[in-house]
Each structure stands twice: as C-alpha cells, then as structure tokens.
Amino acid sequence: MTRFLIVVAAIFASIVLLSALFFTEPFSTSEEKIINPEYEPLSKLYTTSDSLNVFKHYKNVGSHLEKPYFQNTKNGLLFRNDEAIENYYTHLSKSTDSTTTDIGNLGLSFIYLRNNRVNFAYEHFVKVRNHSLPYYEQEKGLFHLKYRELDSAQIHLTHAVKTMPDSKDGQLGLIETYYYNKDYAALKKHLTSTTLPFYPQYILSDTYFYDFDLISYYKLRFKEYNGTWLETIAALLVAFLWITYFLKLNVFQSIKPLPLVITVLLSAFTTFACLLIYEFYHVYLDFGLTDSIGNDLLYTIFGIGLIEEVAKCIPLVVVVLLFRKNISEPYHYLLIAAASALTFSTLENILYFKEYPGQVIYIRSMISVVVHLFGTCVISYGLFVVNASKKEINIGFGALCFLAAILLHGLFDLVLINKELSLFHLFSYALMFFAVYALNRMINYALNTSPDFDAKKQPEVNWLRQFMIVGFTSILLFEFIIGSVWNGFYVSKDVLIDSMLAFILLLVFLVSSLSKFHFVFGYRTGIFQVVNEFKYQALLHALIRVKPIQKKQVLEGFDLRTTTLHAVDKSANFIHGILSKGEQYQGHEQVFIKPYASSRLKNEETYYCNIYGLKDPSIVDAMDVNQKDLLLLTKARIISEVDTSKQPSILDKIGVWSVVITIVIGSLLFMFYMNYKSARLAYKWSFDFIETKTLYKGYENLEYALDKDESFSEAHLLMAKINIYLRQYDIAYKQLENVSPHTHYEKQSVSYLKAYCLYKSKRQDEAMVNLLELVKTYPSSNALDSAYRMIGEMQVNKKEYADALKSFNFIEHKDNQIVYLQALSLLEEKKYKESDQLLSQLIESEKNPSDDILYYKGLCLLYLQDTTAACQWLNRAAEHEHAKASILKGDWCYNLNNPE
Numbered sequence: 001m002t003r004f005l006i007v008v009a010a011i012f013a014s015i016v017l018l019s020a021l022f023f024t025e026p027f028s029t030s031e032e033k034i035i036n037p038e039y040e041p042l043s044k045l046y047t048t049s050d051s052l053n054v055f056k057h058y059k060n061v062g063s064h065l066e067k068p069y070f071q072n073t074k075n076g077l078l079f080r081n082d083e084a085i086e087n088y089y090t091h092l093s094k095s096t097d098s099t100t101t102d103i104g105n106l107g108l109s110f111i112y113l114r115n116n117r118v119n120f121a122y123e124h125f126v127k128v129r130n131h132s133l134p135y136y137e138q139e140k141g142l143f144h145l146k147y148r149e150l151d152s153a154q155i156h157l158t159h160a161v162k163t164m165p166d167s168k169d170g171q172l173g174l175i176e177t178y179y180y181n182k183d184y185a186a187l188k189k190h191l192t193s194t195t196l197p198f199y200p201q202y203i204l205s206d207t208y209f210y211d212f213d214l215i216s217y218y219k220l221r222f223k224e225y226n227g228t229w230l231e232t233i234a235a236l237l238v239a240f241l242w243i244t245y246f247l248k249l250n251v252f253q254s255i256k257p258l259p260l261v262i263t264v265l266l267s268a269f270t271t272f273a274c275l276l277i278y279e280f281y282h283v284y285l286d287f288g289l290t291d292s293i294g295n296d297l298l299y300t301i302f303g304i305g306l307i308e309e310v311a312k313c314i315p316l317v318v319v320v321l322l323f324r325k326n327i328s329e330p331y332h333y334l335l336i337a338a339a340s341a342l343t344f345s346t347l348e349n350i351l352y353f354k355e356y357p358g359q360v361i362y363i364r365s366m367i368s369v370v371v372h373l374f375g376t377c378v379i380s381y382g383l384f385v386v387n388a389s390k391k392e393i394n395i396g397f398g399a400l401c402f403l404a405a406i407l408l409h410g411l412f413d414l415v416l417i418n419k420e421l422s423l424f425h426l427f428s429y430a431l432m433f434f435a436v437y438a439l440n441r442m443i444n445y446a447l448n449t450s451p452d453f454d455a456k457k458q459p460e461v462n463w464l465r466q467f468m469i470v471g472f473t474s475i476l477l478f479e480f481i482i483g484s485v486w487n488g489f490y491v492s493k494d495v496l497i498d499s500m501l502a503f504i505l506l507l508v509f510l511v512s513s514l515s516k517f518h519f520v521f522g523y524r525t526g527i528f529q530v531v532n533e534f535k536y537q538a539l540l541h542a543l544i545r546v547k548p549i550q551k552k553q554v555l556e557g558f559d560l561r562t563t564t565l566h567a568v569d570k571s572a573n574f575i576h577g578i579l580s581k582g583e584q585y586q587g588h589e590q591v592f593i594k595p596y597a598s599s600r601l602k603n604e605e606t607y608y609c610n611i612y613g614l615k616d617p618s619i620v621d622a623m624d625v626n627q628k629d630l631l632l633l634t635k636a637r638i639i640s641e642v643d644t645s646k647q648p649s650i651l652d653k654i655g656v657w658s659v660v661i662t663i664v665i666g667s668l669l670f671m672f673y674m675n676y677k678s679a680r681l682a683y684k685w686s687f688d689f690i691e692t693k694t695l696y697k698g699y700e701n702l703e704y705a706l707d708k709d710e711s712f713s714e715a716h717l718l719m720a721k722i723n724i725y726l727r728q729y730d731i732a733y734k735q736l737e738n739v740s741p742h743t744h745y746e747k748q749s750v751s752y753l754k755a756y757c758l759y760k761s762k763r764q765d766e767a768m769v770n771l772l773e774l775v776k777t778y779p780s781s782n783a784l785d786s787a788y789r790m791i792g793e794m795q796v797n798k799k800e801y802a803d804a805l806k807s808f809n810f811i812e813h814k815d816n817q818i819v820y821l822q823a824l825s826l827l828e829e830k831k832y833k834e835s836d837q838l839l840s841q842l843i844e845s846e847k848n849p850s851d852d853i854l855y856y857k858g859l860c861l862l863y864l865q866d867t868t869a870a871c872q873w874l875n876r877a878a879e880h881e882h883a884k885a886s887i888l889k890g891d892w893c894y895n896l897n898n899p900e
Helices: 002-022 048-052 054-065 083-093 098-114 118-125 136-146 150-163 168-180 184-193 201-210 214-225 229-248 257-283 293-322 330-355 361-389 393-417 426-448 461-487 489-513 535-540 571-579 588-600 604-612 625-643 650-655 658-691 695-708 713-725 729-736 744-760 764-777 784-797 801-809 816-828 832-846 851-863 867-879 883-897
Strands: 070-073 076-079
Touching (some): 002 461, 048 098, 076 713, 083 098, 098 136, 136 168, 201 214, 229 361, 293 330, 330 426, 361 426, 713 744, 851 867
Antiparallel strands (some): 070 076
C-alpha cells in the first residue's frame, strides 16, 4: 500500500507540474477584451442638438451601466468609473435652465436606481418638474416596484409600456409586477404579445407550469443542459466511481443488468418529474427560501428532502416489485437504491458543475453524493427489513428509515443554503460522517444475511481501497484541470492548495470507512452498533434468533431445519451445518468462554436464552456443558477464522474509530481556524453583494472579515477599492497600508491605488513622489496613462508647464481633458500655434465646448495677431458670462467694432 500511495502521489504531482506549462493563461479570458471602465461623454456620441434629448440621455446612461461593475484583470480588480457620469448629471441638475435641471435629475435617478441606491435615486426623481418627459412614468413605476407597491407599479408601467414598447426596463418591470402579483394570466398574455428578446427564465418556467404547457416547460428546463459536455464528463466520472464501488461489493450472487437499467431510466424520469412539484410549491403555495432559519428548515425538509427522496425512492419500489422473484440478495436492494441515487445526483451535478466550473466537483463527489446515497439506501434498508420480517411492527421501522432520509437531507441542505447558518458548515461534514458510517453498516448487514453467504467469497478489500484512492484523486485532478482551463494555473493552484487538507481527511475517512467490513454469516451490524475490536465480545453480543416449534427439545434431536427462523437473520442454518458434523473443539476458546460466561451472568439459563433468542429456558436445561459450549465455540470459530485471515492494514486500524477521529480533528480545526475560514467566507460573500451592486452589504461582510482576521490582505484591498468608489480616499489609503501584495501585478496595482488616493486627497507632494516611483518601477504598467495624467495635472496646478507637457506626451490615449491641459500648458509656454491647434481640435470634437475653451481660443488668436477671429471667440465666451472674456473683449474688440 505504501508503494502504491507513492506512485499515486508522483503521478498527481507530475500532472500538476504539466498543467503549469500548458495552462498558464486562462482560456476563458485569453481572448476577452477589457472594456474601458471610464465614462464616455454624451458629446462624443451625439450632436449638440441631442443635449436636451431624453432618449439619448437614457441610452447614454444605459450604455455606461451595461459595462461590468468590475473586471478581473492581471492588475487586479478594475472597477467601472461611475464618478464621471454622476458628476456630469449633477452639473446638469444645478443648471439655471429648468429643462436641463430636469434632465440632470432624471439622469441621476437612472444611475442610482440601477445601482440599487433607491433612496438617492428617489431624492432626485421627485425634483423632476416636467412629468411629461419620456421615461418619467416608467421610472415612477420602477420605484413603486422597488418599494413593493405592486398596484401602483402596474398602473405606471402599463402606461409606460404602451407609450414606449421598446423599453427593455419598462417591459421587465411590468413582467416582474405581474409575477409578484401571481397574475399568470396577464403574464401569458404578455408573453404572446411581446417582442422582448430576453424573458427571465424563472418567470417563464412558472408561467408555462401555470398554463400546464409541459412541453414548453421542459424544453426550457432542458436548455439548462446545453453546452455542458465538460460538466457531463465530470458528473459521469463521479457516478462511475460510486457504481463501480457498489458492484464490486456484490460478491455472492450477481444481479442482472435489466433491473439496474430500468432503475436508471425511471430515476431520470422522476428526477425531471419532481421539478413539477417544485413549481407547485412556488406557484400555488408560494413556498420557497427566504433566508429565515425556520422557514428554510421547513422548506429544505419538505420542499427539497421529501421531494428528492420520493423521486429516488419510486424507481426503487417499482423495480423491487417488478423483479421481486429475481431479487433474492438483500444487497441487491442497496445496489438498486444506489443506481437510483446516482442517476439523480448525476443530473444534479451537471448543473452545479456548470454554475461553479472547477470549484465543487470533488466536494460534491465526496459529500453530496454520499448524502444522496444514504437517503435512498436507508429507505431500501427499511424496505428490505419490512419485506423480510413479515411483522407489522417493522412497518414503523420502515417509516423511521424514510423519515431519517428526508431529515438528514433537509438538515444538510439547510446548512449549505441558509446564509445565517453557513458559518456552521462543519455541521454538514458531521452529517456526512454519519451517512458514511450508516452506509457501511447497511452494506455489511446486507452481505452477512445473504442466503448464498460464503466466507471464501469476500470482496477484494485492497483493490477496493486502491480503486477509491485513484478514483477520488482523478476527480480532484479533473477539477484542477477544468479550473486551470477556466481561470489559469495560478488561480487553480491556490484553490488546490486550500482544498488539499480537507481532501486528504475526507479521502482517508471514506476509504477506511467504506472498505472495512466484518463478514460473518448472520452477524447483525446495526446502524447504531459499534463493533468491538475484541472478537469474542462481538461474538457474545451477536444474536442468533431461533424460534423453536416444540418445547423440551434436546440438542441431539434439535433439528434447526424444522425451526421457524427470523427471516432476516438465518445464521442458525450455518451453525446447523457445523453441528451436524459432531465436531468437538478444544483449546483456548473453551478456556476463555466458560469463565467469561459464568462471570457475566449468574443465571446461566437466562444467559443462553439471551444469546440465542430461545424463548423457552427448558431447552437449555436439557443441554450439558459441552453442548452449550459447542454452540458458542462454533460462532467463535467463524468469527476468528474471518477476522484473523489477513493482517490488518493501517486503514483497517483507523476504520473503527474513523468517525470519532475525523470529528475530533474537524473540531480542532474549527477551533483554530474558525476566524480564518469565516473571514474568507465573508470575503466571498462580499463579492456576491458587490456583483449585485449591493455595496453596503459587501462592506458589512468585509468589516466582519477584517474583524475576524485583521491581516486579511485581500479584504483590505477590496474594501479600499469600495471606499475609492465611495470617494472616501483617506480611509481607502489607510486600508491600502494594510495590504501585503505578493505578485508583481498586485504590487503595481496597490502602488497605483495609493498614489491615486493621495492625489484625490489633495496630498499632492506625497502623490507626486508615489507616482514618479510607480512610473519608474513599472514602466510597462497598464496604469501608466492614468499615472502620467495625474502627474501632469499636478504640474499644471504648480504652473510647471514644461514638465507637464513632457508628462502629457507619455500618455497614449488622450481624452479631451488632457488635450485641454496640453493646450493650456502650450499657451503658458508661449507656443500659441500648437495651443490653437489643440483648442480647435477640442471645439470640433465636443460640439458644445466650455467657456474656458472659447476664451483660451480667443486669447491664442490675439497672440497670433488674428484680432478679428479672436474677437469672435471672445464674444462667444462673453455671451456665457465668462468674466475674463468680457474684460478682454472690452479692451481689444471695442475699437475693432467702432473704428471711429
């Protein structure tokens, strides 16, 4: 085994190293174009006449907000810059012209509402005085929808859609209003009449279900499996591992393929059929997840656990009833149950692997699949016991097994789904540990009660262990390769390192627990029974249930073949075969058993009755000491021969207490790393909130993460970026001081952000030092344009125009603001001709140039001695009440206009 483990580790390391050569860059982003996060002014897109066109402004805001909120680049997260567009519409909202003011306030309402800053949006929306403006009714309806005032929302959005049917926001808002009102008739009517290319899938599915259009409903659901070939391979690999494991344990009597094939087909059908029950819960009962622990507990038990266990149980019951004459092995019940559970989990895994590529494959294969297997197997275990015992009292046991399946399933999902309980995710591991332990006991018991039991036909335990080790390691490697393809080797490497400890612990636990069995004919291994390592104690606590037909029988005439045996435990048949040979045993067994039995119980008759389930103590009276010992010694020899046939391996020794050991280790890890894990979990949540534009929730989670781990560098960096977005630059700079960058890209990103915060905080001397250090240290940085821009602006403020011109020359992509500062610097350097050219370029590109541009254009022309043209530009600037232009105009242009 040691040599085998070394070979597996060597192959594993080799594949990881090869991945470092072939997957350095993620395929998913190798061709992805980084979208410019800056705001592109309206004047760049449209003419001057469009400045009062609300439709153009609406499109302008939408085109900017459609850009991703953040992009994961080599230099770190690149946030969309909403500051410029907010400043633009804030400037419009402060205009003296009422029409312009309305457009500014409406534009700010557009921006804030789509960033989920509803209260800020409403403050500006109520300032709009012209209620006949386009999109006014739509925005009012969307506000009512946000505040869940559904009737008012429907009135305003209906009116908006009639006047502007092409508005995507209005259409979607009206659809959501119908949905929240449960007005499926209106949804169906809207669906047939709309030309909207995008319709929310969850609303579509509910609408089809309400209309009982199952063909359209399932067409929609099957689309979820489009383009999932890689995820399908991963899910089938997991299913292959587990079904091979169950088939390899079927050693006494093989099962025909037909029952298993029918089970798989029926399970696939019931898996998709249970979707209808989910829809019934949502559409008619309005029963779903709400993040409330009480509600979510009920939903995960009755809305998930119950539905899914019934969906897996139906194929089991149907196949057992159809092939009951051919299913003679108790283990076949578990095998059919496993086929049903694996079909369900495979279809479920495909969707999970699609949603989280390269992230959840191994963890679902080792935990979630086990929970699915436990649920169906424990139901089959109860079905087998009820069917075999023929006792009404055991119907309650079957019901108990079914209840255990849905309860464990529901609790497991609750911890994973409910955000308030997610910090206690180790509880889901504890549930999985119990599921594995119970699965082992059920398999062991089913094999021990086989009518074809043969001690020589035992599973190849070493092969089973090696297969499981290779199988789970292959799944982890497959996940690693998928992660490398999507995210690149270095990101996938970090995920692999973080998951290795949990993977090794789970692997040791699963392999040791699911490959250690006690094969003794008739030996009952109950789910809650702990196997004692001492063989004879296990012997003395094993019950052989024999119910004699006649009383006063003695051993010589005690024909076990004429007794009514317990249908589940038929060990007596095997003992009868040995007793009939009349063998006598001598040795250490007899020396041990006699004094042990005498010391355990004073009443010997009661002792033997308890051991063998005899109802009449008089049968024991007729036995002599040798006959009594013969029964015990026979059982002892069976156990001894089985248990001592092989030298126990390391995994054998671990297996008995693997549950306890794993829980103890998990508890210690929980104690020492709770802060670490909870901080990382909160950090992960913050990304989800930021992506959905709920900044305050993301900020709260980052604060929690830093409270748990003050040295959490990534959390400090993300919080700093949020504070930059919120324009809290001093706070952002302090947080950047706590960031410990590791890679080259992280270092230059943090260096740039520090300089940017200093620049925005008006700490220009410190900012200048940081920016000059940045451009010197990282000459190929993507942030060079922004760095030289800030350097140039500060040099202009200090009137160092020559240096500013040098800085501006380093900028590759110049916007109008940079061109303006260049023109101003050239003017101050008395390079009037070059300055005039740049100012002309600005006037031509902006169409609606600022007063300062007009003034400096006139000033340049004066210096160039083109007085006539200069006065024309100065007149235009003076018309907008530009003070300097008015003075200059009076000095130079009066005599030109009045030559006398």
